[in-house]
Amino acid sequence: xxxxxxxxxxxxxxxxxxxxxxxxxxxxxxxxxxxxxxxxxxxxxxxxxxxxxxxxxxxxxxxxxxxxxxxxxxxxxxxxxxxxxxxxxxxxxxxxxxxxxxxxxxxxxxxxxxxxxxxxxxxxxxxxxxxxxxxxxxxxxxxxxxxxxxxxxxxxxxxxxxxxxxxxxxxxxxxxxxxxxxxxxxxxxxxxxxxxxxxxxxxxxxxxxxxxxxxxxxxxxxxxxxxxxxxxxxxxxxxxxxxxxxxxxxxxxxxxxxxxxxxxxxxxxxxxxxxxxxxxxxxxxxxxxxxxxxxxxxxxxxx
Amino acid sequence: xxxxxxxxxxxxxxxxxxxxxxxxxxxxxxxxxxxxxxxxxxxxxxxxxxxxxxxxxxxxxxxxxxxxxxxxxxxxxxxxxxxxxxxxxxxxxxxxxxxxxxxxxxxxxxxxxxxxxxxxxxxxxxxxxxxxxxxxxxxxxxxxxxxxxxxxxxxxxxxxxxxxxxxxxxxxxxxxxxxxxxxxxxxxxxxxxxxxxxxxxxxxxxxxxxxxxxxxxxxxxxxxxxxxxxxxxxxxxxxxxxxxxxxxxxxxxxxxxxxxxxxxxxxxxxxxxxxxxxxxxxxxxxxxxxxxxxxxxxxxxxxxxxxxxxxxxxxxxxxxxxxxxxxxxxxxxxxxxxxxxxxxxxxxxxxxxxxxxxxxxxxxxxxxxxxxxxxxxxxxxxxxxxxxxxxxxxxxxxxx
Numbered sequence: 001x002x003x004x005x006x007x008x009x010x011x012x013x014x015x016x017x018x019x020x021x022x023x024x025x026x027x028x029x030x031x032x033x034x035x036x037x038x039x040x041x042x043x044x045x046x047x048x049x050x051x052x053x054x055x056x057x058x059x060x061x062x063x064x065x066x067x068x069x070x071x072x073x074x075x076x077x078x079x080x081x082x083x084x085x086x087x088x089x090x091x092x093x094x095x096x097x098x099x100x101x102x103x104x105x106x107x108x109x110x111x112x113x114x115x116x117x118x119x120x121x122x123x124x125x126x127x128x129x130x131x132x133x134x135x136x137x138x139x140x141x142x143x144x145x146x147x148x149x150x151x152x153x154x155x156x157x158x159x160x161x162x163x164x165x166x167x168x169x170x171x172x173x174x175x176x177x178x179x180x181x182x183x184x185x186x187x188x189x190x191x192x193x194x195x196x197x198x199x200x201x202x203x204x205x206x207x208x209x210x211x212x213x214x215x216x217x218x219x220x221x222x223x224x225x226x227x228x229x230x231x232x233x234x235x236x237x238x239x240x241x242x243x244x245x246x247x248x249x250x251x252x253x254x255x256x257x258x259x260x261x262x263x264x265x266x267x268x269x270x271x272x273x274x275x276x277x278x279x280x281x282x283x284x285x286x287x288x289x290x291x292x293x294x295x296x297x298x299x300x301x302x303x
Numbered sequence: 304x305x306x307x308x309x310x311x312x313x314x315x316x317x318x319x320x321x322x323x324x325x326x327x328x329x330x331x332x333x334x335x336x337x338x339x340x341x342x343x344x345x346x347x348x349x350x351x352x353x354x355x356x357x358x359x360x361x362x363x364x365x366x367x368x369x370x371x372x373x374x375x376x377x378x379x380x381x382x383x384x385x386x387x388x389x390x391x392x393x394x395x396x397x398x399x400x401x402x403x404x405x406x407x408x409x410x411x412x413x414x415x416x417x418x419x420x421x422x423x424x425x426x427x428x429x430x431x432x433x434x435x436x437x438x439x440x441x442x443x444x445x446x447x448x449x450x451x452x453x454x455x456x457x458x459x460x461x462x463x464x465x466x467x468x469x470x471x472x473x474x475x476x477x478x479x480x481x482x483x484x485x486x487x488x489x490x491x492x493x494x495x496x497x498x499x500x501x502x503x504x505x506x507x508x509x510x511x512x513x514x515x516x517x518x519x520x521x522x523x524x525x526x527x528x529x530x531x532x533x534x535x536x537x538x539x540x541x542x543x544x545x546x547x548x549x550x551x552x553x554x555x556x557x558x559x560x561x562x563x564x565x566x567x568x569x570x571x572x573x574x575x576x577x578x579x580x581x582x583x584x585x586x587x588x589x590x591x592x593x594x595x596x597x598x599x600x601x602x603x604x605x606x607x608x609x610x611x612x613x614x615x616x617x618x619x620x621x622x623x624x625x626x627x628x629x630x631x632x633x634x635x636x637x638x639x640x641x642x643x644x645x646x647x648x649x650x651x652x653x654x655x656x657x658x659x660x661x662x663x664x665x666x667x668x669x670x671x672x673x674x675x676x677x678x679x680x681x682x683x684x685x686x687x688x689x690x691x692x693x694x695x696x697x698x699x700x701x702x703x
Contacts, residue, residue, distance in 0.1 A: 202393055203426035205413040207440035207491065217439075221430045 031281075038274035039069040049271050073275035083259065083276060087283065090256040093170070093245075094238035097177035101185040101234050102227065104178065109189035109226075110219075113196070124190070127183050139176055139247050146172050146248070168250030176244040181237065185230040192226025193219070225294065232291040236284050256280055331558070333543060335368040342405075344369045344527050345390065345495060349399035352385050359385040361551035362399070367495075372521050372528045374538035377548035378574070383531045386548075387497050390529070391420045403494060414443070419493040423500040425484035427472040433483050434459070434468040440491040458486040461520070478509050485517075489524060496521075498530040502537060514540045535575045539563065547571050568703045572621045579627070579668050580701075581620040585612060592695060595620055599666050605639045606698045619701040624671035626697035629658055630690050631681055640698075642668065642691045646683060658683065660691055 040049040051068035054061035146166040153163040204214040242257035263273035335341035343366035352360040360382040375383040392413030400409040462482035539559040566572035583595035593608040648659040
């Protein structure tokens with residue numbers, strides 16, 4: 001641990017600058033821009049908000065600028081139950097979708113991890129394969145499946161069952177969410193389960209534990225890092241999802257991503273849309289922080 | 304660390320001890336395998352296991368007696384681990400059966416067998432601490448909490464890990480992990496403890512210490528131990544009996560000194576320790592001596608005629624390096640089993656010196672000499688001319 005390694009340390013620090021710059025340019029700067037917008041007032045102008053910073057006025061202009069910024073949009077947001085409902089509804093959609101993805105994804109990942117290595121890579125390939133097609137097209141495909149005379153209802157008809165109204169219902173949004181984010185659940189789960197040492201299960205059996213109990217005592221607790229990673233990878237983007245509720249959902253499937261779009265493009269209310277976005281961001285920061293902490297812990301345990 | 308005196312194993316009447324049994328430096332009266340009335344704890348009967356077209360275990364029959372410390376010894380791929388895993392229930396049998404205390408357990412799932420295994424990788428549960436690892440097997444039995452706690456405390460004391468109860472496995476050293484694995488495996492008081500290369504991951508010093516600790520533990524617990532190892536020294540130090548395996552079969556079973564001093568074949572002789580082998584032809588039987596003709600010595604060899612086939616047969620004479628003498632002076636005229644040669648190589652290990660001697664005809668012979676004195680008047684050096692000799696009872700005649 002002498003001075004010999006200092007040179008190396010400096011190289012590592014310099015390399016760490018790259019993600020720092022990346023974050024500053026692509027996250028911190030846009031965030032500040034949106035935050036500043038959320039403190040502005042709506043105006044019939046181009047750009048559609050006030051105040052504008054007048055550089056020519058010098059210190060006075062700066063004073064006037066900061067004096068005009070306020071939290072009015074956030075107050076409006078709190079007063080209008082529509083947005084609170086949209087947030088809650090988004091969280092509900094995302095939570096349900098994440099849970100369903102976990103229920104579907106866990107057996108999938110478990111089955112894959114139990115396969116022979118050559119079959120495993122094939123199955124892994126199949127999980128990733130949908131990414132070769134555009135996300136938008138895949139969601140559109142669900143319109144074809146779920147519409148009144150679509151594939152699903154034709155199938156029900158073949159079985160002699162009544163057709164179901166699915167398209168433009170919350171159920172359609174839920175299906176779309178689970179379908180789209182399933183790979184993000186399966187992959188971390190698979191990574192956790194594949195790493196599991198089989199001799200641990202043999203040891204558990206040797207110590208008198210029947211297979212199903214070994215699952216709950218060994219496999220499940222050791223796969224929890226994968227479960228957490230998968231859930232966060234699904235939950236966070238699901239909350240802000242815009243395309244799926246827009247294409248598959250009806251008026252009943254209120255989601256916050258769509259509200260932001262409407263405020264921004266339909267109402268041209270940039271400051272308010274920004275406030276909605278900022279609140280959404282902070283709703284999601286909590287799980288992200290939890291995720292980070294979990295990752296740090298896993299890293300420590302892995303050593 | 305002071306060791307308690309080792310209690311004597313439950314003694315059984317032994318056979319009248321002839322010269323054959325009176326070999327080696329160890330005397331033990333524990334030999335249930337010689338007692339026709341003793342009942343084995345475990346019986347393998349014609350056990351066979353195939354993986355694809357490869358026969359891993361080939362028609363093995365073997366009895367292991369209560370209280371025994373039994374070793375399966377062989378190179379990797381000889382089927383020893385498969386045989387043990389079949390006893391634990393991790394491999395199914397293709398033929399034959401296994402009984403434990405008279406009960407057929409061939410088809411019982413692993414969690415229903417009264418044996419426990421200590422895994423080569425230890426297989427400690429990484430999400431559980433030392434205490435929870437040891438308690439795992441007891442929890443499966445549904446024992447009351449207080450009893451589990453007491454038993455765990457007892458086990459922690461047994462392996463001297465009281466201060467590490469709350470540590471996770473990755474906060475332990477290799478030796479400590481090994482102890483946790485051991486405590487976890489014996490916590491359920493199994494009928495039999497299976498140890499798969501238990502000392503393989505430890506360094507030499509710790510391995511030697513642990514060997515003796517395992518032996519003490521076995522006597523203390525009164526549990527039958529079956530150990531799988533490729534390390535002949537480990538097997539010889541610890542085991543009451545050793546089964547030497549080769550390509551799915553047992554080639555010899557016996558006490559360590561029997562297997563070492565009277566190997567049944569060249570394979571066993573070479574696998575256990577070092578040996579010099581001379582291909583010879585039986586010249587004449589002059590009871591109690593056999594005269595063997597060999598290209599290595601013009602005078603031939605004279606050895607005890609035990610198990611020696613009649614004149615004309617091709618046999619191998621096996622002589623251990625430590626049973627040969629080496630000298631710079633020619634022997635007295637008329638001495639038997641003398642080979643003249645030149646020093647080819649010298650390996651000094653501190654306690655022993657190994658001399659590789661080249662005989663005429665480029666045959667190399669290994670002679671080991673204990674360095675019982677600190678100073679030698681005339682040390683042997685490279686290229687010295689030396690005489691190697693051995694007594695007629697030092698060699699073993701092998702027919703296969």
